[in-house]
Amino acid sequence: MKNNKYFPEAVAIGVSAGGLKALTKVFSNLPADFPIPIIVTQHLHPLEDSYLAELLSRITLLPVKEARDKEKIKPGDIYVAPPNYHLLIERNETISLSSDEKVNHSRPSIDVMFESAAYAWGTGLIGIILTGANSDGAYGIKIIKEFGGLTIAENPKTAKYPMMPKSAIDTGTVDKILTLSEINEFLINLSRIDKNGYMNFVEDINGTQTEDIDR
Amino acid sequence: MKIKDIENLEITLLLDAMYQRYGYDFRDYARASVERRARQFLIKTGYKSISEMIPALLHDELFFQTLVREFSITVTEMFRDPSVYRVLKEKVLPVLKTYPFIKIWHAGCATGEEVYSLAILLKENGLYDRATIFATDFNDEALEKAKQGIYNLENVKQCTQNYQKAGGSESFSQYYHAKYDSIVIDKSLQKKITFANHNLVTDHSFGEMHLILCRNVLIYFNKTLQNRALNLFDDSLVPGGFLCLGNKESLLFWEKGKKYESIEDSSKIFQKKYLPEGLNMSNEKQ
Ligand SMILES: C[S@@+](CC[C@H](N)C(=O)[O-])C[C@H]1O[C@@H](n2cnc3c(N)ncnc32)[C@H](O)[C@@H]1O
Numbered sequence: 001m002k003n004n005k006y007f008p009e010a011v012a013i014g015v016s017a018g019g020l021k022a023l024t025k026v027f028s029n030l031p032a033d034f035p036i037p038i039i040v041t042q043h044l045h046p047l048e049d050s051y052l053a054e055l056l057s058r059i060t061l062l063p064v065k066e067a068r069d070k071e072k073i074k075p076g077d078i079y080v081a082p083p084n085y086h087l088l089i090e091r092n093e094t095i096s097l098s099s100d101e102k103v104n105h106s107r108p109s110i111d112v113m114f115e116s117a118a119y120a121w122g123t124g125l126i127g128i129i130l131t132g133a134n135s136d137g138a139y140g141i142k143i144i145k146e147f148g149g150l151t152i153a154e155n156p157k158t159a160k161y162p163m164m165p166k167s168a169i170d171t172g173t174v175d176k177i178l179t180l181s182e183i184n185e186f187l188i189n190l191s192r193i194d195k196n197g198y199m200n201f202v203e204d205i206n207g208t209q210t211e212d213i214d215r
Numbered sequence: 216m217k218i219k220d221i222e223n224l225e226i227t228l229l230l231d232a233m234y235q236r237y238g239y240d241f242r243d244y245a246r247a248s249v250e251r252r253a254r255q256f257l258i259k260t261g262y263k264s265i266s267e268m269i270p271a272l273l274h275d276e277l278f279f280q281t282l283v284r285e286f287s288i289t290v291t292e293m294f295r296d297p298s299v300y301r302v303l304k305e306k307v308l309p310v311l312k313t314y315p316f317i318k319i320w321h322a323g324c325a326t327g328e329e330v331y332s333l334a335i336l337l338k339e340n341g342l343y344d345r346a347t348i349f350a351t352d353f354n355d356e357a358l359e360k361a362k363q364g365i366y367n368l369e370n371v372k373q374c375t376q377n378y379q380k381a382g383g384s385e386s387f388s389q390y391y392h393a394k395y396d397s398i399v400i401d402k403s404l405q406k407k408i409t410f411a412n413h414n415l416v417t418d419h420s421f422g423e424m425h426l427i428l429c430r431n432v433l434i435y436f437n438k439t440l441q442n443r444a445l446n447l448f449d450d451s452l453v454p455g456g457f458l459c460l461g462n463k464e465s466l467l468f469w470e471k472g473k474k475y476e477s478i479e480d481s482s483k484i485f486q487k488k489y490l491p492e493g494l495n496m497s498n499e500k501q
Contacts, residue, residue, distance in 0.1 A: 068463070068465075069434050069463050069464065069465075070437075070438055070441075070467075070468060082463060085434075085463055088245070088247035088248055088251070089247060090245070090246055090247050091223070091246065091247075096245040096246075096247050096248060096434070097434050097463045098245070098248045098288070098434060098435065099288070099290055099431050099434065099461075100248070100288050100290065101288075101290055112251065115251065116247040116250075116251065118219075119219050119222075119223075119247070119250065120247070122217065122219060147217075147218075147219055
């Protein structure tokens, strides 16, 4: 039934206005042996060329790539959704891109990424929602929680644009509300602990731990 | 079993039902996207689970058709990714000019915007009259719209901008006339175009082409199906012919990718290599 000893398999981050600064903070000093993949959907202007990956690769030791269709997801790499395409995660841990209609006026949409990632990784997913001036990602956070993942929102009090984290929190399914530097610390600590340490670690930062839904 | 695994099974059964009952095969489409579409469709229908839709699907053809529409994403625009048209104009049209007649295939043409965009480019470069253009899709509703060539006036500003960025040399407004809140594509652009239903999963090659455009279709397929479609294009291209894919599509995972060369760094237009005399690769076909 409930598997107490597990280690997360992936981090998915959704971010909009104010994103580059926030991501810079969140990724600072991540160790080169960071154990799991990080997938990022940042709202971008459709014509903005794909320089987010390049900017981010200057601030972290981890390889940052613009996500490619059908690409196998590797631990320790950071994948960024390309402008004008939704990024979806397949259950076999590969990436799919799609040019479906916009969702929440956005393409890429955070909800689309979160939802597919929740189906792919279930309890193994950590979903993080950062600054933004809309409510994309709120529905996705709810799904991540429903499937037993861990959900984190940037503290709206300190977020540059509080609406996105606040909308997620309003769903009542956010496990932990943290500042950017606390999220950064959380990620750095992830690479220092093992399976046995993870549950204690999560319970430390997080009063209520979720259960996987089993039937 | 976890809920998400049960749902996965339900979707497999739904896709099987669709295939066995109607011959429409979505089993090798990129799964995450199909799942998302199925969930969305479920909400619209009011059924409680994916598997509850299966009896309706089996017995009600209209229900099937609405589901197919949900699975077929026809998002498109005039001169989408304008820089692609620039490269076509600078690198591909000069080669096509050397042929006395040219055959072009748009596979997955959706509502036709891409077809008319290229037609304009051909016209402005003096190639339209020697072209035969096939535009296919498996979505009849989209094809019908494509044939009519009537589009929303709202988008005309965006179209015009794209046209200019694509290197259009005239005025975009000469290619349509406005009617109420629509634009109607000029009939002279239509005379060389044949629209037809063709399914990339089940149908075969129908002739030798000099240029095939299949953009933003392959991303909806899994690797197996991508390879099938690419083999079909390979069967349909003359040596030295061109294959133009969508901006996020590639030949990376295709075993015959080596037979093709990208015509410009980072462009998604590939040229089929001319093979040296005597080296016959036709037995490689399946
Ligand atoms: C996103 S649209 C791309 C339209 C256009 N090529 C463009 O890039 O703007 C994808 C199209 O592929 C068509 N399609 C999907 N699966 C297909 C199949 N198996 N056979 C033929 N067409 C298919 C859909 O009906 C849809 O019209």
